[in-house]
Amino acid sequence: MILVCKDFNYDNKSLINQKYMSVNFEDDTSLPSSISRTMETSDMNKYRPEENGFGITYSEVLEFEVHIVKNFDEFTSQSEMEFSNTEYEKLVSWLTSPQTNQWMEVTKESGEKTKVKGYFSSVEPYDNWGICYGAKCTFTCNSPFSYTSKEIEQTISGVTNFLVNNESSELYDYVYPTLLIEPTKNEEIYIHNLSDSIILENSTITLSEDTSSNITALQQKISSYAALNNLTVEYVIDDTTQDLKLICDNTGLLFYMTDSYGIKNKYVAYYLKADGQYFICQSGFFYCKLSQALKVKINCKNLGMYDSLGRPVLFDTMGIQDEDEIYWLRLIHGNNSFRVMGNCKITISYLEAHKGGLIS
Secondary structure, eight states: OEEOOSEEEETTEETGGGTEEEEOOSSOOOOSOOOOEEEEEOOOBTTBOSOOEEEEEEOOOOEEEEEEEEOTTTOOSHHHHSOOHHHHHHHHHHHHOOOSOEEEEEEOTTSOEEEEEEEEEEEEEEEETTEEEEEEEEEEESSSOEEEEEEEEEEEEEEEEEEEEEOOSOTTSOBOOEEEEEESSSEEEEEEEGGGSEEEEEEEOOOOSOHHHHHHHHHHHHHHHHHHTTOEEEEOBOTTTSSBOEETTTTEEEEEEEOTTOOEEEEEEEEOTTTOEEEEEESSEEEEEEOTTOOEEEETTTTEEEOTTSOBOOTGGGTOOSGGGOOOOOBOSEEEEEEEEEEEEEEEEEEEEESSTTOO
16 A cells, blocks of 8 residues: 655655656555454354454554655756665655654645655665666554544633543544643633533523522522432532532532432532523533633543643642543534533543555
């Protein structure tokens, strides 16, 4: 399989900027795309003539060739297209110096950009009558996928709703993004992925100017839901005040509910100041405390929070009392409906895995 592309960037250098281009030295027209999978199965025996499947693993990674020559537009004569020893050494040095898997960003002939991660496993000269005219290179990926990089920016003012679309080829798996939060003031915010949350109850309460009355009304709704479903409620207590832990401008609270079998889960309930609409939900909800001078990057895949210099940020600094209060944001396949409360700028970056390889 041979990749012919408009350009690619590898190890911080691009094909075009070094006056190279990709071509096809051979008659191979197969496209750089291949998926091979194996089902983990049980053994068959006399009493079990069928195999049980326990999940599928990918048995091969994506591998393709790239044929590189000097750019026809820059070098017009045959003698100019020849590689000297020094020129060939420069090309090989670029492709084979990295000692770990690196990202290659490919610009297809259509102009679409995609990414693969791996290394150049072989580089050999392409020669004719003893004269080198280019290199035949093999790129071995560390997975069967290519990836599309996506980034969404949202300026949050008050309560903001928006959609994030995950078009990954994995229909039943999650994509874990990276969040960059840039505060405009000291405050608490929340991020609620409604598409990855279990909404137990959604209705309205009558709001008053007294915040404590609104929280009491919310507690009554929680108690009614718990009584109806034979659940026991236990509210999270703030370590500092030794009172109810209220979050996000006193519009929400955290609590546990335990069923008759002793199974205990954590929940959140909050209301919207605009219309009194309230939600009792499980999972899909993240809140934190922001400081105006502290930009925070949250790596949801690696479960880490960092400042702008890459230093770890403690959970206490983010106003998070217990680790189980954290929802590490994840995207289901398709549209994800978000509700964010606060005053900040949020950038959501993520990679979509695609099984179609590098088809132009």
